[in-house]
Amino acid sequence: xxxxxTGATGFIGRFLVPELxxxxxxxxxxxxxxxxxxLRFNRCRRMWNAGDRVRAVRGDLNAPGIxxxxxxxxxxxxxxxxxxxLAGGLDSVEPGxxxxxxxxxxAQLEAGLLHHISTAQIAGGWDGVFTExxxxxxxxxxxxxxxxxxxxxxxxxxxxxxxxxxxxPSIVIGDSHTGEIDRIDGPYYFxxxxxxxxxxxxxxxxxxxxxxxxxxxxxxxVARALDHLAHRPGGGGATYHLTDPRRQSVAEVFNLFADxxxxxxxxxxxxxxxxxxxxxVPGMGWALRQVGVPMDVIEHSEFACHFDSRQAQAALxxxxxRVPPLVGYAPIIWKYWIENWV
Numbered sequence: 044x045x046x047x048x049t050g051a052t053g054f055i056g057r058f059l060v061p062e063l064x065x066x067x068x069x070x071x072x073x074x075x076x077x078x079x080x081x082l083r084f085n086r087c088r089r090m091w092n093a094g095d096r097v098r099a100v101r102g103d104l105n106a107p108g109i110x111x112x113x114x115x116x117x118x119x120x121x122x123x124x125x126x127x128x129l130a131g132g133l134d135s136v137e138p139g140x141x142x143x144x145x146x147x148x149x150a151q152l153e154a155g156l157l158h159h160i161s162t163a164q165i166a167g168g169w170d171g172v173f174t175e176x177x178x179x180x181x182x183x184x185x186x187x188x189x190x191x192x193x194x195x196x197x198x199x200x201x202x203x204x205x206x207x208x209x210x211x212p213s214i215v216i217g218d219s220h221t222g223e224i225d226r227i228d229g230p231y232y233f234x235x236x237x238x239x240x241x242x243x244x245x246x247x248x249x250x251x252x253x254x255x256x257x258x259x260x261x262x263x264x265v266a267r268a269l270d271h272l273a274h275r276p277g278g279g280g281a282t283y284h285l286t287d288p289r290r291q292s293v294a295e296v297f298n299l300f301a302d303x304x305x306x307x308x309x310x311x312x313x314x315x316x317x318x319x320x321x322x323x324v325p326g327m328g329w330a331l332r333q334v335g336v337p338m339d340v341i342e343h344s345e346f347a348c349h350f351d352s353r354q355a356q357a358a359l360x361x362x363x364x365r366v367p368p369l370v371g372y373a374p375i376i377w378k379y380w381i382e383n384w385v
């Protein structure tokens with residue numbers, strides 16, 4: 044058995060490839076032209092320590108045919124059982140374009156299954172329960188990223204040459220055992236604020252508007268779940284939410300990390316609309332950016348809906364693959380950030 048993986052050197056990919064290698068297979072990794080991409084691939088290959096079982100395939104998602112040598116396609120036709128597409132985020136330039144080309148490549152290779160890693164962000168502003176069977180149901184998509192990821196899913200669903208499975212992780216944070224991350228993203232931008240807030244008296248809570256719910260999962264859970272779900276018997280057509288089944292508010296998560304930072308807790312005492320007004324105050328957006336918080340991070344850290352992940356949970360039943368409670372590994376996440384990124 045052999046695999047082809049796009050985005051293998053990204054955050055999720057670096058954890059998924061070792062899971063695939065445990066199965067004794069060869070993993071072909073799409074590597075973009077350019078010195079930086081090649082260096083990143085070589086660093087990851089050394090880390091994976093799998094010798095020639097990890098092989099680079101030159102290609103570019105933005106190029107016709109992804110720029111893969113036709114002779115390579117001919118030589119591997121029928122031998123690639125699984126294509127994992129983890130680089131869907133690159134579709135932001137041409138929504139769905141890169142993913143469509145990956146699907147075409149999978150068809151040329153006569154792959155057994157195309158695994159598309161999407162995101163729970165495609166729920167947009169949906170209010171209520173968003174199920175794994177829901178797709179384009181009129182949800183408001185407030186950002187170019189959300190719209191691009193919806194179109195990437197559409198590109199997978201609209202083709203019928205390769206069976207597919209779609210996976211929607213929520214906000215992916217560090218490894219629950221080591222805290223490892225490879226870049227500052229998402230909720231990590233707020234850690235700097237927490238360090239600053241640690242100078243305030245802890246007995247005085249920080250008053251805030253209602254911030255709604257959020258959903259976070261550690262990268263090791265996502266990688267192990269992907270590996271298991273991808274190898275389940277059967278065909279395609281399934282969508283899995285890789286989300287935490289527990290409901291948790293933004294304030295609850297913030298306060299878990301506030302405890303690690305020694306900072307005061309947030310206390311939500313104002314209507315949610317107050318946040319929208321606050322962010323429009325002249326200078327507020329500038330102030331947040333000065334401490335390293337991009338404005339879209341605030342929007343993407345909150346979900347208006349609750350994610351139903353019953354299909355994923357049922358498919359993972361009988362294994363030890365489950366989302367650990369954030370309270371149990373928040374200290375590990377904080378410790379890794381303090382020791383490696385401050």
